[in-house]
Amino acid sequence: MGEPMKIRAKLEGDVLDVRVLMAHPMETGQRKDGAGNLVPMHFIQTITAQLNGRTVFQADTSQAISRNPVFGFKLKGAKAGDKLSITWTDNKGDKRTDEVVVGAG
Amino acid sequence: MNRALALCAAAALAAAAPVPPAAAQSKPPAVERDATTEEFEKFRAVLEEDNPAELFEAKGAELWKTPRGPKNVSLERCDLGLGPGVVKGAYVRLPRYFADTGKVMDAERRIVHCMVTLQGFDAAALAKQPFSNATSTPDPVVLTTFVAAQSRGMKIAPPQNRPEERAAYALGHDIFFYRAGAYDFACASCHGEDGKRIRTQQLPNLTGAEAIRSYQGWPGYRMTGGVMHTLQWRLNDCFRQQRFPQPQYLSDSLTALLTYLAVNARGQVYKGPGIKR
Numbered sequence: 140m141g142e143p144m145k146i147r148a149k150l151e152g153d154v155l156d157v158r159v160l161m162a163h164p165m166e167t168g169q170r171k172d173g174a175g176n177l178v179p180m181h182f183i184q185t186i187t188a189q190l191n192g193r194t195v196f197q198a199d200t201s202q203a204i205s206r207n208p209v210f211g212f213k214l215k216g217a218k219a220g221d222k223l224s225i226t227w228t229d230n231k232g233d234k235r236t237d238e239v240v241v242g243a244g
Numbered sequence: 245m246n247r248a249l250a251l252c253a254a255a256a257l258a259a260a261a262p263v264p265p266a267a268a269q270s271k272p273p274a275v276e277r278d279a280t281t282e283e284f285e286k287f288r289a290v291l292e293e294d295n296p297a298e299l300f301e302a303k304g305a306e307l308w309k310t311p312r313g314p315k316n317v318s319l320e321r322c323d324l325g326l327g328p329g330v331v332k333g334a335y336v337r338l339p340r341y342f343a344d345t346g347k348v349m350d351a352e353r354r355i356v357h358c359m360v361t362l363q364g365f366d367a368a369a370l371a372k373q374p375f376s377n378a379t380s381t382p383d384p385v386v387l388t389t390f391v392a393a394q395s396r397g398m399k400i401a402p403p404q405n406r407p408e409e410r411a412a413y414a415l416g417h418d419i420f421f422y423r424a425g426a427y428d429f430a431c432a433s434c435h436g437e438d439g440k441r442i443r444t445q446q447l448p449n450l451t452g453a454e455a456i457r458s459y460q461g462w463p464g465y466r467m468t469g470g471v472m473h474t475l476q477w478r479l480n481d482c483f484r485q486q487r488f489p490q491p492q493y494l495s496d497s498l499t500a501l502l503t504y505l506a507v508n509a510r511g512q513v514y515k516g517p518g519i520k521r
Contacts, residue, residue, distance in 0.1 A: 145298050162299040164379070172379075206470030207296035 141227070141235035148223050148241050155217035155241060157188070159210045159225050167202040180230060186210060187226045190217060219243040262417035264404070264507045280444050288519065297389060297465040297517040300381065300472045304390025307383060313363025322358035324351070324391065335395035336514050339503045341406045348412040350502045352388045352476045353494040359384065374493040375480070376471040388474045389463040389517050396516030400459060402506040409503065412496075416504025419497055420450070429486040431501075455508035461518030468521060475502060 142162040149156045161183065168180030180202060188196035196212055217223070224238040308331070311318050324334035325342065339350040349357065359365045376385055404410055423430040434440060435450040435458075448457035463474040479498050483491050491498055 142299065143302055145302065147294075158294055160294055160296060160299060162296075162303075170378070178378075205467075207299060207465075209294040209296075211294075 141229075141233055144225060144227075144235065144237040146223065146225055146237055146239045148217075148239055150217065150219060150241055150243065153216055153218070155214040155221075155223070157210075157212055157214060157223065159186075161208055161210070161227060161235075163207060163227070163229065165202065165204055165206045165208065183208070183227045183229050185228050188212070188214070189224045189226070190214065191222050217241055262414050264413065264510065281446060284444070291467075291519045295465055295517070295519045296470070297463065297472065297519060300386050300389040300463075300465070301393045301517060304386040304388075304393075307387055308390055313359065313365045315362065315364040317362055319355075319358050319362060319387070322355070322362060324354055324358075331391055331394045333395050333398055335392045336398045336400050337402060339409075339412065339499050339506060340403050341408045346408075347496070348408050348499055348503060350475070350499045351391055352384055352474050353499060355387050355391060356384050356494055359387075371493050375477045376473060378469060378471065381472050385463065385472055385474050385477075389472060392463050392514075393516050395514055398514055400456065400506055400509045400512050400514055402503060402510065404507060412500045412503040413507050415497070415500035416502070419501050420504055424488065426487040429488075431482065431486070433486075450505055450508065452508060453512060455505045456512035456514075458505045459509050459512075460515055461520060464518045464520040466520045473520075 144162070145160040147158045147160075163183055164181055165183065166178050166181040168177065170178045172178050182202040182204070183200050186196075186198045186200060187194055195214055198210075219241055221241045222238055223241055224236055226234065226236040228234045307319075309318050309320055321328045323329075323342075323344075324331060325337055325340045326332075326334050335351050338354065339348050341348050342354070345357065356367065356370055359370065360367045370382070370384065373380070373382055374384070376382065402409070404413060420431040421436075423433070430436075432451070434442070434447050438449045438454075440447040440449075448454040450458050458478075459475070462478055463472060464478075465472055476493060476498060479501055480491060480493070483489070
């Protein structure tokens with residue numbers, strides 16, 4: 140169970156501009172800790188966006204992404220009142236879903 | 245002759261008891277505009293739209309109202325200077341004098357004080373890891389970020405009504421100008437006059453209204469390492485850069501220095517937690 144995301148969804152016409160801020164350590168597996176031991180890989184593997192329960196966006200991501208990443212995408216055909224939910228899963232099987240209701244433009 | 249001497253003495257006296265720069269209080273600082281600065285500002289504006297500091301702010305809001313510590317109480321009764329539980333606008337009105345401790349305290353120091361007195365946390369244990377690293381962010385940092393965010397868009401207004409608060413300003417002033425260490429450095433060596441820079445980094449003159457730039461953006465999310473830092477960390481690092489001995493976390497000296505900077509920045513608008521390189 141990760142920490143809460145910050146989801147911002149702004150409606151411009153029928154295009155929804157989505158920005159998601161996620162709290163995640165995103166360890167690459169290359170970094171060493173103070174004692175010289177490798178810090179194990181820990182990164183978000185998939186990101187899924189659902190609009191009213193229907194998957195509209197899916198991404199496979201790697202450890203090349205920064206800590207506490209921001210994801211942005213645009214979505215056509217959304218309207219005010221729609222429910223947008225974002226889910227990420229990481230390589231340790233951890234998972235987090237947050238939902239927002241799209242506000243009027 | 246005697247009159248001239250008396251005038252000299254008066255001038256020396258005035259210099260000995262530092263008073264906040266009066267003219268600087270509402271005038272926005274004049275910043276040298278050049279192509280580099282403008283490019284940096286564009287870069288910052290893009291990053292500020294999605295600042296991970298918001299994640300820490302949200303986490304701090306949770307921590308604030310969650311019953312924790314050996315006494316299992318929340319911080320909702322913590323007095324940040326505007327009365328128990330009042331968080332809105334408290335950050336820009338600190339450092340200030342607190343009658344219950346008889347000391348002038350800055351935001352992070354007061355928050356830690358509340359964690360110790362209300363929640364029963366051990367002050368020494370909290371001081372063991374005061375700053376964020378790659379794997380963990382200490383609670384006082386997260387809480388300070390939350391508290392600071394509740395003063396977004398407000399004017400910096402630390403009180404200077406009590407003699408203790410004026411003494412803290414005077415001490416902060418003295419520390420700011422105190423030259424010592426391996427490099428014979430003082431804060432004022434870099435931050436004592438206008439228009440200085442190190443490589444592309446412009447150095448604000450913190451002796452006047454530009455002191456707002458020491459407050460702006462802190463607590464800040466540092467992209468280098470992806471960690472959240474407060475002003476306590478920033479000042480600690482200033483002393484490291486000057487090759488001074490490490491100042492004690494939450495000490496009177498750091499509160500005094502923060503008082504000096506906050507009072508110099510009086511009247512300027514604080515924009516809330518920020519993002520740093």
